[in-house]
Amino acid sequence: MIDPIILKGFRDSMPKEEMPKRKITETLEKGFQSYGFVPIDTPVLEYSSVLLGKGGGETDKQVFHFEDNGGREVAMRFDLTVPFARFMAAHSSELALPFKRYHINKVWRGEKPQKGRYREFIQCDFDIVGVDNTQADYEILSMMHHSFHLLGIERYSFHISHRGMFNTFLEKLGVMEFSTEILRAVDKLMKIGREEVKKILVDIIHDEGKAEEVLSYITPDENAGFLERLEKLEALCGGGCPGSIRLREIYSLLKATEISDAFILDPSITRGLDYYTGIVYETFLTDLPTLGSVCSGGRYNNLASLYTKENLPGVGSSIGLDRLVAGLEELKSPLLANNSSADVMIIYRPEELEKAEKAARVFRDKGIRTDVYLSPEHKSKRIFDYADKNSIPYSLSFKENAVSLKCHKTRETKEYSDVFDAVEGIKI
């Protein structure tokens, strides 16, 4: 006998986990599609040299990679960004640019498993590639707003900032040479607090006054609105710059489409990666402040420079599905309220099987999910345990010249002259 165990950091997805996950991805997809985004997929396995770049280096340990039976060095994708860059380089001539795609699928990382961290998890990425303008930035943000609305979340906010504008500021301050280290330090603000960040900044810049100025830049006035904050940042940058102009234009579109309230100009958002060059953003659920960002991203200059000379600017986001699912469950999202495997269960006596299957056809044709209990038991405890475990709200049984529909929640039973009439008794 083999022990049916699974690897550490991996999970089975039981129906009660898989159903909400699917409802959430279906809802997100609906949101993306309403903006004209299309789905793609890429292979789980690729050449290591393609996924990891020539060097490989430190990330290697986090990547599942091996030599296949043909002697090729292959790796399992560890995110959806690198395969997308490779995809765009390979197919840009077949696609009509700008290209708006989403990709929802699993990725793998050999990280140390810990609470909420797994070695196999689902990511959801969406990007607009091939254009660098205000409209594309706005569309990504607007689509995020629309999608979170569709998910039935009541209170959420998008914290947005501009990497280019931050660079303008660093240049004016004369510390541009340390930009990468400063970005990483600032990115830790939420985690380690102002004082610790200041220490690191002083270590980097060797100038306490300048460190203070950086802290001043990234600390907005609590009570100031989007435009007020923007004016303060412009002043610190020595006047308007392309980044601040872009932010102003985006804000004007958000305002025109009446969704600006959810967008907060937050200069402490920098995103750790060098990759970003324009707007950057993170998304927080107001009622779950400790959950962390559930959707992050930004604008980049050049998606696929590793693979092609073609310049492919873009803007995009990534949702970590595990965290979003956990958040929605904690918020008791109405989207996840119904976890039933079927709307109605039909129970029957041995001689009623044909009747039961005919009734099931009637229900199914009306769009009612119908489970004919798989043995001719009529009133046993087992049968109601089954309905309970599967959260099936109704059961139907047969009387001499009628059918009897029971609502499991209210325990009320109602009789109907036939199955067709019973259809209206089932409230989905």
Added chain:
Amino acid sequence: MIDPIILKGFRDSMPKEEMPKRKITETLEKGFQSYGFVPIDTPVLEYSSVLLGKGGGETDKQVFHFEDNGGREVAMRFDLTVPFARFMAAHSSELALPFKRYHINKVWRGEKPQKGRYREFIQCDFDIVGVDNTQADYEILSMMHHSFHLLGIERYSFHISHRGMFNTFLEKLGVMEFSTEILRAVDKLMKIGREEVKKILVDIIHDEGKAEEVLSYITPDENAGFLERLEKLEALCGGGCPGSIRLREIYSLLKATEISDAFILDPSITRGLDYYTGIVYETFLTDLPTLGSVCSGGRYNNLASLYTKENLPGVGSSIGLDRLVAGLEELKSPLLANNSSADVMIIYRPEELEKAEKAARVFRDKGIRTDVYLSPEHKSKRIFDYADKNSIPYSLSFKENAVSLKCHKTRETKEYSDVFDAVEGIKI
């Protein structure tokens, strides 16, 4: 620069491939859910010893397996049956039996890539586990019928037979000891023809008369119906047996629910695997006779005997999604008719961007997928190339006090006083 190539036998899924694939799986899921089936997922990577059994042996070469960074021997799943057996052994106490699950996801095999054969492909499995009765067999068949109906396929047939009944026949013939070899030979009938099968059978049984009797069993009378064929088989078995009784009961339910016409008793269907013990079946699209079976399966005695002492009988099927997608495309299924990325594209002059985004909100709120073209061009060729490549059927532009809606197919343009009015001009 790294060449953006992918591994042999692997594929990118472009939007024009990914969209139909998703429509098909969504439709299948709808069919499964209407029968009370629930989704699960399992890890892509598992312990090699769990996936391959202790021995491993010949299949090993077809399986992607390696030692991970922690020194564990791991393998990528090569089907959805073995992980499901492991899953049931691990979780049967948490689940309410009978358990009806579906699982649609990728599997990997290191087979030699050839036309229509890939190393990464999607399988769709569905099973009823924990019960062995007529109703469960019927429900699987009925659900298959319902799902193919939902896919918009007009003509399909399910070829069904009974492994237990075939064994009764082999026993009566006194050749039961060769059953495995005989099954494999019969399974090749469609591929290599009657004469070749006969040669193999004679080699196995060393008795031409008995080989002829096997051929007679597996060759139904062209013009005979289900029950007539069943009677002939019963006679060859020496009378009714549990298998023939089960088939008769299933047929009676199919008849009662008015779907029996699609079911053909075909004793040449044996399925090569030892695994099956009851009904076995394959599914053919009538208008694509050379495509092969698009959905196959049967009843088994014991799903998870490798992992648990608990007896888990079941019945289930597997759909190879690639073949089904190819079939539906060849049949020009109406399900796949609409491959547009959006229902309408909005085009605008530079000063009209806010207007355009406001209009998009109106459309999206009405459920109309809306693509605001991502630059302020108004009449260029590029913009209509984009609409064409994305199969977008309508475009909207602005006039002084009106909006103009163009249908790309008819080339007709119609004016509306505002965007709200234009909604009704868009036929999805």
